[in-house]
Amino acid sequence: MRFNAKAIILRGMNYGESDRIIRILVENRGKASAIAKGARKEKSKLREAVEPLTLGMYQLNTGRNMYIISQADIIDTFPAIKDSLESLMTSIFLSELVDEFMEEGNPDISTFELFISAMNSLEATNAKWEQTAVYFEVQLHVINGIFPDLHQCVLCGSTKSAADIKLDLENGGALCSVCSAHQTGEESYPMNSLFILDMASELPLDKFLQMEFDENNLNAAGRIISRFTSHYLCKQLKSRAIMDSTLKNRQS
Numbered sequence: 001m002r003f004n005a006k007a008i009i010l011r012g013m014n015y016g017e018s019d020r021i022i023r024i025l026v027e028n029r030g031k032a033s034a035i036a037k038g039a040r041k042e043k044s045k046l047r048e049a050v051e052p053l054t055l056g057m058y059q060l061n062t063g064r065n066m067y068i069i070s071q072a073d074i075i076d077t078f079p080a081i082k083d084s085l086e087s088l089m090t091s092i093f094l095s096e097l098v099d100e101f102m103e104e105g106n107p108d109i110s111t112f113e114l115f116i117s118a119m120n121s122l123e124a125t126n127a128k129w130e131q132t133a134v135y136f137e138v139q140l141h142v143i144n145g146i147f148p149d150l151h152q153c154v155l156c157g158s159t160k161s162a163a164d165i166k167l168d169l170e171n172g173g174a175l176c177s178v179c180s181a182h183q184t185g186e187e188s189y190p191m192n193s194l195f196i197l198d199m200a201s202e203l204p205l206d207k208f209l210q211m212e213f214d215e216n217n218l219n220a221a222g223r224i225i226s227r228f229t230s231h232y233l234c235k236q237l238k239s240r241a242i243m244d245s246t247l248k249n250r251q252s
Contacts, residue, residue, distance in 0.1 A: 009022050020035070093133060133222065135200045135205055138225055149174070196213055
């Protein structure tokens with residue numbers, strides 16, 4: 001079967017003498033693997049179209065184990081992203097998040113639209129790369145129905161607020177001050193960081209990026225959602241570690 005579909009390249013690897021095997025996010029079909037035969041040849045029309053973070057219309061043929069890309073028309077290569085270290089590393093991080101959260105062959109238009117919106121925002125400006133990353137990660141939790149309970153204590157149900165909160169990863173939420181006292185060795189987070197996560201779960205991206213947050217609270221919000229991500233995936237993301245060590249150390 002042959003069909004045309006809008007898709008964005010998440011990542012790729014060289015295969016054989018001139019082929020590329022790529023992971024793509026297809027608009028109406030979800031995450032998939034594909035091979036672009038001869039794409040690494042100097043005169044190949046597919047050469048640029050199968051580079052990571054490229055959006056295009058792809059002609060896909062159904063193969064035995066993966067799609068075969070026969071033609072491609074590039075829609076956007078997001079050049080401004082690739083000229084900014086912050087935007088580029090954030091985009092790579094978002095790509096890995098999508099790759100890890102999504103099951104292959106499971107249609108998910110919401111994740112596709114979220115990813116393209118985030119890419120367009122990073123293309124427009126790199127000033128809020130950290131805010132974009134927090135928003136994107138929160139929204140993946142919302143889409144997958146695993147966003148943590150931040151409005152009440154997951155152990156006792158109390159809604160009393162305190163200056164700082166602790167997390168209960170196993171039960172998927174935050175703890176009140178009384179229950180937090182029993183969590184020795186657990187990191188505390190400012191209550192205002194929960195406000196940021198709430199806003200990220202409720203607002204559209206453009207509205208969220210218009211808001212101004214304290215840098216320490218935004219950073220804490222990122223650490224909170226990252227801990228829930230790692231718990232859910234049972235692994236640490238390589239791109240997150242690289243992004244944190246490179247960009248956040250660069251800011252200090």
